[in-house]
Amino acid sequence: MKLVTAVIKPHKWEDVREALETFGVTGMTVSEVSGYGRQKGHTEVYRGAEYDIALVPKIRIEIVVEDSDADDVVGIVVKTAQTGRIGDGKVWVSPVDTVVRVRTGDRDSAAI
Amino acid sequence: MDGYYAFMLVATALVLMMTVPALALFYGGMSRSKSVLNMMMMSYVAMAVVGIVYVLWGWSMTFGPNDVGGFFANPFDLFGLDGVTPDSYVAVMFQMTFAAITAALISGAIADRVKLSAWIVFLPLWVTLSYFPIGHMVWGGGFISEHFGAQDYAGGTVVHINAGVAGLVLALVIGKRIGFGKEPMRPHNLTLTMIGAGLLWFGWYGFNVGSIVFTGETEEENVAQFLSETGVTFLNTTIATCAAMLAWLLVERLLHGKATSLGAASGIVAGLVAITPSCGAVELPGAILIGAVAGGVCAWAVGLKYKLGLDDSLDVVGVHLVGGIIGTVLIGLVSSADAPGGINGLFYGGGFASLGDQVMAALIAIAWSAVATLIIALLIKYTMGWRITEEAEVDGIDSDQHGESAYDLHSGLGAGSGSAAASVLAKSTVSEGANA
Numbered sequence: 001m002k003l004v005t006a007v008i009k010p011h012k013w014e015d016v017r018e019a020l021e022t023f024g025v026t027g028m029t030v031s032e033v034s035g036y037g038r039q040k041g042h043t044e045v046y047r048g049a050e051y052d053i054a055l056v057p058k059i060r061i062e063i064v065v066e067d068s069d070a071d072d073v074v075g076i077v078v079k080t081a082q083t084g085r086i087g088d089g090k091v092w093v094s095p096v097d098t099v100v101r102v103r104t105g106d107r108d109s110a111a112i
Numbered sequence: 113m114d115g116y117y118a119f120m121l122v123a124t125a126l127v128l129m130m131t132v133p134a135l136a137l138f139y140g141g142m143s144r145s146k147s148v149l150n151m152m153m154m155s156y157v158a159m160a161v162v163g164i165v166y167v168l169w170g171w172s173m174t175f176g177p178n179d180v181g182g183f184f185a186n187p188f189d190l191f192g193l194d195g196v197t198p199d200s201y202v203a204v205m206f207q208m209t210f211a212a213i214t215a216a217l218i219s220g221a222i223a224d225r226v227k228l229s230a231w232i233v234f235l236p237l238w239v240t241l242s243y244f245p246i247g248h249m250v251w252g253g254g255f256i257s258e259h260f261g262a263q264d265y266a267g268g269t270v271v272h273i274n275a276g277v278a279g280l281v282l283a284l285v286i287g288k289r290i291g292f293g294k295e296p297m298r299p300h301n302l303t304l305t306m307i308g309a310g311l312l313w314f315g316w317y318g319f320n321v322g323s324i325v326f327t328g329e330t331e332e333e334n335v336a337q338f339l340s341e342t343g344v345t346f347l348n349t350t351i352a353t354c355a356a357m358l359a360w361l362l363v364e365r366l367l368h369g370k371a372t373s374l375g376a377a378s379g380i381v382a383g384l385v386a387i388t389p390s391c392g393a394v395e396l397p398g399a400i401l402i403g404a405v406a407g408g409v410c411a412w413a414v415g416l417k418y419k420l421g422l423d424d425s426l427d428v429v430g431v432h433l434v435g436g437i438i439g440t441v442l443i444g445l446v447s448s449a450d451a452p453g454g455i456n457g458l459f460y461g462g463g464f465a466s467l468g469d470q471v472m473a474a475l476i477a478i479a480w481s482a483v484a485t486l487i488i489a490l491l492i493k494y495t496m497g498w499r500i501t502e503e504a505e506v507d508g509i510d511s512d513q514h515g516e517s518a519y520d521l522h523s524g525l526g527a528g529s530g531s532a533a534a535s536v537l538a539k540s541t542v543s544e545g546a547n548a
Binding site (some may be wrong): 033044047048049050051 | 296297300370372374
């Protein structure tokens with residue numbers, strides 16, 4: 001099993017969710033996060049005081065999938081979240097040893 | 113004059129609204145989310161404390177029958193409104209709301225860091241030593257009105273210069289917030305500030321228009337004065353404020369690249385401050401000029417605190433002191449004999465007499481307020497102390513002083529809504545005063 005983690009632009013989140021659902025992904029964990037990469041923040045001025053807002057808001061999606069689905073899921077995220085401009089985000093895949101469904105105790109594939 | 117009496121009931125309630133909640137909203141939105149409740153409480157508490165003090169000895173000290181050296185009236189003559197008849201109660205209440213908002217204005221200079229107990233001790237001392245005497249000197253027949261023909265229709269000296277100087281002195285004595293100039297201290301909710309500024313504008317009609325003083329000998333003359341003068345003050349108050357808002361937006365657009373909502377809200381207040389002393393002294397061109405100058409100059413002046421290292425947190429000095437001086441002094445230039453005040457300023461062929469009077473009134477108010485406030489500020493500093501602990505200030509004064517937090521921010525994404533809009537974590541750096 002693999003953990004697919006994607007950090008994307010907030011306004012792309014709904015498109016990505018729909019595309020993943022169509023593919024067959026049944027659940028995910030989503031959080032509002034802040035960070036920066038090549039896209040730097042911006043400045044805001046309040047009564048003459050200039051604030052350098054270094055962190056950019058993003059959405060982080062975490063999905064556990066079968067090994068065979070990982071590449072497809074990554075492809076869907078990249079295709080739907082892409083605008084071609086700086087700040088589109090990142091996707092990465094990491095190995096997962098065990099998954100357990102809390103309600104039933106089912107393990108691994110049965111728990112996904 | 114039944115109509116006048118009914119109008120004053122409304123005007124008094126309008127001015128009360130300026131403190132509770134308008135000023136509290138205006139200031140609260142500009143403070144940080146961890147200290148918004150304390151910021152609002154400083155206004156609410158000012159209303160309560162000054163309200164009580166005013167009926168005990170404030171009215172007597174300002175408008176009582178026995179003048180003491182021209183500086184104040186005997187506080188005991190009308191103590192507790194003893195001897196004041198009920199048909200004067202609305203006049204007392206009207207004046208009381210002025211004292212309350214003046215004291216509340218000061219709180220913006222010392223946001224996020226002052227013990228509630230110290231503020232509650234400061235309030236009665238300050239109105240007693242600074243507000244009531246200056247009120248008496250300007251409106252109660254005391255020193256300034258006796259020796260200078262200075263015009264102050266609704267409180268440029270008594271209210272705004274007075275509060276602005278007090279804010280300056282307190283900010284100096286109490287010191288900066290932890291992290292001032294290094295950490296971001298952005299306004300946490302500008303919608304509150306916009307609502308507050310709008311309500312202040314609305315309430316200001318009570319403040320300015322309600323400040324009419326009758327000079328007629330007969331009922332008919334007073335009715336005629338009421339009908340014409342309220343029109344002038346209403347018009348001037350409105351137009352100066354419009355001009356100030358536009359001027360502020362223009363200046364910040366030129367200096368910083370964008371016209372901001374905070375600039376619009378601030379411009380409104382700067383214009384209202386400057387037209388406060390002058391609304392009965394000028395005609396339409398004067399009102400536009402005073403508003404435009406106040407909006408433009410205050411937009412620039414609020415950046416100075418970073419250069420001076422002065423943590424006047426919400427710009428009481430930059431808006432109320434600067435705006436108050438502009439409104440008070442410009443009367444000397446654009447005052448018109450055709451306005452209710454009946455005095456020609458320099459531009460209207462009146463020579464330098466009016467300008468001299470206005471400058472003197474401003475200087476006396478500045479000096480009196482500075483000395484009185486400094487004495488009280490040091491007294492509190494070296495006895496009970498002003499500030500909450502460093503740890504409490506970093507964690508947030510709301511929790512420390514009130515045991516509350518303004519917002520419950522722990523709800524996550526709305527289920528299925530997907531509107532994962534952005535809360536920008538504000539951990540970054542502040543590079544101060546781009547215009548300074």
